[in-house]
Structures are given as C-alpha cells and as structure tokens.
Amino acid sequence: MGFIDRLFSRIGNDLAPAASRPEPDNVVGQNLVDGRFWGGEGLPFGAGVSSASEAAKVSAVNFCVGIIADTAGGVSVDLIEKDYRRSELELADVLAYAPNPLETGAEFWSSMVYNGALRGAAFAEPVSTGEGLEIWSLDPLRTTVDWKDRSFLLTYQDDGGLARQLGPADLFWFKGLSDATLRPLTPWQMARGSLDFAIALERQGRTFFQNGNRPGGIVTASGELTDEQFAHTKKAIDGWKPGKTALLEGGMDYKPISENNSDSQLAELITQRTVELARYWRIPLSMVAEVSAGKANSEQQAQDFVKYTIRPLTRRIEQAISRRLLTADMRAAGIRVRINLNSLLRGDSATQWKNAVLARTASLMSADELRVDWFDMPAIGEAWSRDARTPLNSNRAADTITGGQTAPQDQVETEDA
Structure with missing residues (x-):
C-alpha cells in the first residue's frame, strides 16, 4: 500500500463514527467526547493538554525545557583529533559555529535540544550544497515519525505542502529514554496528568480574579420573586462580580459554595505542581521553587543538574554525531566528538x-x-x-x-x- 493509500485509509478510519457509543443527550451545552468536556472554561479540567505546543505554554514546562536547551546548547561542540587537538575539518566548523547560513551553532543546538527535551527526539537533515555541508533542523509541527521494530520512516511536509519521506540514512537525529524500543518516551505525554492539574489551577486562579475576588455561590429567597425583583437581583449580581456592591431585596440570602484561593491553598498547590513537573525533566528543587536553600546546597544542586541532566543528554548527542555524521574513515583516524562541560563544573x-x-x-x-x-x-x-x-x-x-x-x-x- 502506497503512502497516499495509507493516508486516505487512515483518514477514513478517523472519520468513521463509533457505532457503539451513544449520543450524549444528558449533557447541556457541552459535547462529551472520549470522556472529556470540551470548551468549558468553567469546568475543572477543561479539554486538557493535547499537544507539545500546548504543554510548552505551561510556565514550569517552558522553564524546565528552556534551561536544558540553553545550557546544553550553549557549550562547545568540537571534533578532536587523536592528539587532542581541535580538528580542522569542515564539519568541525559546521557543528561548532554555522550549521546552516541562518543559524549559529548555539542557536541550532539550543533549538534541537529544546525539541528533544520536550518531545523525546529531535531531527535534522544534512544537505550538501555548492558551498559545503549544511544541517537544517526539521520543524516538529510538520514532522510525523512511524517508528518500526528496527527502523523508522519520517514524513516531512515542506513549505510547498509536498510530503517527503526520509529514512535513518537521510537524517541526523538523537532521542531520549525509551522502554527497550526505538520509539522514545515523550516527556510531555508522560507528564500529561500533572499538566492538566497545573492548567486547572491556573484557570481557577484566573477565574477568581476575573470575578473580582468573589467566590461563586447561591442566592436564595424566602418567597417567589416578581419580574421586577428578579431583574434587579440579576443586575446586582452582574455588578457584584467586577467588585461592586450587590443589593439583595426581599430577604434574599447569599451562601458561597466555593472556597477562595487562600482556603483552597492555591499557591501551595501551584508550587507543588511546579516541583512535580520539574521531576519529569530532572530539574533540581532550588532551580524551580522559592526555597530557602543555603549557598552550598544550591551550588551542589547546580552540579547535580549538570551531572544527571545535561551530561546524559550531551553524551547521546556526542554519540549521535559520531555515528551519524562522521564517516568510518574519520572514526578510524581517531577523530571523536567532545561537548566540553568543564565550564559548568x-x-x-x-x-x-x-x-x-x-x-x-x-x-x-x-x-x-x-x-x-x-x-x-x-x-x-x-x-x-x-x-x-x-x-x-x-x-x-x-x-x-x-x-x-x-x-x-x-x-x-x-x-x-
């Protein structure tokens, strides 16, 4: 089956209705799909996080992935000769300073590491031009990867909408942890539960302040309201949310049914969620939370960040460059890749x-x-x-x-x- 046939077959399967699923006729104003409410800002969890781009908008995720990308992308990537001198090969300058005409080495490697830290894998395409070798990172929003048992097939949509299929021999790539398969574990998907919780906390705080710090509640009356009393009450409640004073007529009573941010410990929960998300990317506590840690402890955690987060990642990149960009003759001649982390230690x-x-x-x-x-x-x-x-x-x-x-x-x- 060709690519177009597989594409239309997949589209047909996606559009086929689920015959065994009844229509949700008991939900008012919402569409219930796969157990989730969609479009409800007032609902606890809303639609949840469904893509890496949405996950990156969460401040804790953006910080964790960003600091990994800037730290790992800011150190030098060098080719070393057998006598420990820096290589004079063209590839050495391409990797260190100018992977392509539009990006410096720091910009290229930071973007690659950001993509790898967020999505679990990063891909680039080496291209030989009349001016020499160029390496262009592939836009993850245009990339789909079909991981197989012992290979993979990458489909990339270029600027003109043309789909190109690339194999391992056509690409430079590195990936993160995997569970004994080629397919890497995707960090943001592993953290989806914590991400949904963090977004729910953000929505709760935003809604509370949009309502003028007034918690939701129920207004009760001892008797039936006239149309005029009902209109006055509605107008008073509408003005009460932005911070005005509500005047309730006819012996009406207001009973709050939601806690304020202090009672619900919103700030503590946000801190706890931030720390929880940091664990997925191995970011030390002193780097993500406002804790009263001593200078020695903070410096030790910074060293741990380099040893247990940056070093394993850069080791994968070193071996990926050696295996996928160096020729067999280069490796036989003793040329090796070194990402120098000494300045961080x-x-x-x-x-x-x-x-x-x-x-x-x-x-x-x-x-x-x-x-x-x-x-x-x-x-x-x-x-x-x-x-x-x-x-x-x-x-x-x-x-x-x-x-x-x-x-x-x-x-x-x-x-x-």
Missing part, C-alpha cells in the same frame, strides 16, 4: 583558581592549557608552558624573559662576588 571564581593551582601542581594541565581553556587568555607559546610536567619552581619562565639569565630575585650573592 568549575564553581565560583575562588574555586576555579584553586582548581587551576591543583591541576597545575599535579602536572595534569600545562600553563597554556589553563590560560586558554579556563581563563580565555592567550597562550605563552614556549616549550615549558606547553609541558604539563614543568615544575612550578622552575626558572624556565625567568630564563625566557631575561634571555637565559636567572631571575634577579633568585640570584644568590656569594662572598667572591
């Missing part, structure tokens, strides 16, 4: 300086490596500054400046001098 300025001294005294890094990679300073460029084994008490630095003479402060006068 160094701590504050004082900690960075202490770590630099430790790395230098332990002969783990040379003076040039520390100056260039850690402090964005130019390399000294001498043989001793490139050698991590050069001891700190060596006079080679002084010899470089004085032309071979020992530094004046290190000279020792003798009796014969």
Whole structure:
C-alpha cells in the first residue's frame, strides 16, 4: 500500500463514527467526547493538554525545557583529533559555529535540544550544497515519525505542502529514554496528568480574579420573586462580580459554595505542581521553587543538574554525531566528538583558581592549557608552558624573559662576588 493509500485509509478510519457509543443527550451545552468536556472554561479540567505546543505554554514546562536547551546548547561542540587537538575539518566548523547560513551553532543546538527535551527526539537533515555541508533542523509541527521494530520512516511536509519521506540514512537525529524500543518516551505525554492539574489551577486562579475576588455561590429567597425583583437581583449580581456592591431585596440570602484561593491553598498547590513537573525533566528543587536553600546546597544542586541532566543528554548527542555524521574513515583516524562541560563544573571564581593551582601542581594541565581553556587568555607559546610536567619552581619562565639569565630575585650573592 502506497503512502497516499495509507493516508486516505487512515483518514477514513478517523472519520468513521463509533457505532457503539451513544449520543450524549444528558449533557447541556457541552459535547462529551472520549470522556472529556470540551470548551468549558468553567469546568475543572477543561479539554486538557493535547499537544507539545500546548504543554510548552505551561510556565514550569517552558522553564524546565528552556534551561536544558540553553545550557546544553550553549557549550562547545568540537571534533578532536587523536592528539587532542581541535580538528580542522569542515564539519568541525559546521557543528561548532554555522550549521546552516541562518543559524549559529548555539542557536541550532539550543533549538534541537529544546525539541528533544520536550518531545523525546529531535531531527535534522544534512544537505550538501555548492558551498559545503549544511544541517537544517526539521520543524516538529510538520514532522510525523512511524517508528518500526528496527527502523523508522519520517514524513516531512515542506513549505510547498509536498510530503517527503526520509529514512535513518537521510537524517541526523538523537532521542531520549525509551522502554527497550526505538520509539522514545515523550516527556510531555508522560507528564500529561500533572499538566492538566497545573492548567486547572491556573484557570481557577484566573477565574477568581476575573470575578473580582468573589467566590461563586447561591442566592436564595424566602418567597417567589416578581419580574421586577428578579431583574434587579440579576443586575446586582452582574455588578457584584467586577467588585461592586450587590443589593439583595426581599430577604434574599447569599451562601458561597466555593472556597477562595487562600482556603483552597492555591499557591501551595501551584508550587507543588511546579516541583512535580520539574521531576519529569530532572530539574533540581532550588532551580524551580522559592526555597530557602543555603549557598552550598544550591551550588551542589547546580552540579547535580549538570551531572544527571545535561551530561546524559550531551553524551547521546556526542554519540549521535559520531555515528551519524562522521564517516568510518574519520572514526578510524581517531577523530571523536567532545561537548566540553568543564565550564559548568568549575564553581565560583575562588574555586576555579584553586582548581587551576591543583591541576597545575599535579602536572595534569600545562600553563597554556589553563590560560586558554579556563581563563580565555592567550597562550605563552614556549616549550615549558606547553609541558604539563614543568615544575612550578622552575626558572624556565625567568630564563625566557631575561634571555637565559636567572631571575634577579633568585640570584644568590656569594662572598667572591
């Protein structure tokens, strides 16, 4: 069966009525479909979240996915040679600085990670042009993926409405967690229950303030109202919602039937839902909630965010680039992909300086490596500054400046001098 046949077959199945489902004749003013009320702003949960775009409008989700995208997309993506030098291949510059003519490296990788963190997978299409290699991310709203047992087929609608089908060999992609299948687990769908609850809380708070902080209730009268009394009462109630004073006639009484935001603990529930949503994306508590955490605890949680959230994601991206963009000859030559997270793990300025001294005294890094990679300073460029084994008490630095003479402060006068 061809693509068009499958498409019309699927459309026909979607349009076929469910014969076993009775029409909802006992619901006034609403359409009951699949157990949900649609279009009711006053209802507790409304229509719920039905797409990734709607999920991203929830502030907690947007924050969680956004901070992952900006953090992972803001670090350098480099190709490293066998001797740990940065590769001079064209692909290295494409990945690091200009994946395509309209996006920088940071913009491209941030958008890819945002899509991957929200939807569980991100896809891009490498294109060879007359000017070289370009990589274009695919719009997720135009993309549908048919995951199979050992492959997948991606259908993409281009600007002209033409559907193109692409296979694994035509694409660059990475995905998140999956349950022993190729199909990734979609984070926003896993969090749909929490998302519906969060939206319901937002609607409750919005409705409460739209009604002038007045809770809903019932107006009762001791006797039958005349048409004039009914009109006056309706006008008073309509004016009462925006904050005016309602005058109830004929011994009428008002009894509230809904709690205000304080009694319903709306603020506490919103905080609890925010923390719950953050768990789906492994965001530390100190980053999403207003908690009185100490500086040391906050710094430790920031380190945990890098280790347990950003590092697993960037590791997948590293291996995806190595497997799907590097050729077999490149891998055989020792070229590898490195997403450097060291800048996220160094701590504050004082900690960075202490770590630099430790790395230098332990002969783990040379003076040039520390100056260039850690402090964005130019390399000294001498043989001793490139050698991590050069001891700190060596006079080679002084010899470089004085032309071979020992530094004046290190000279020792003798009796014969």
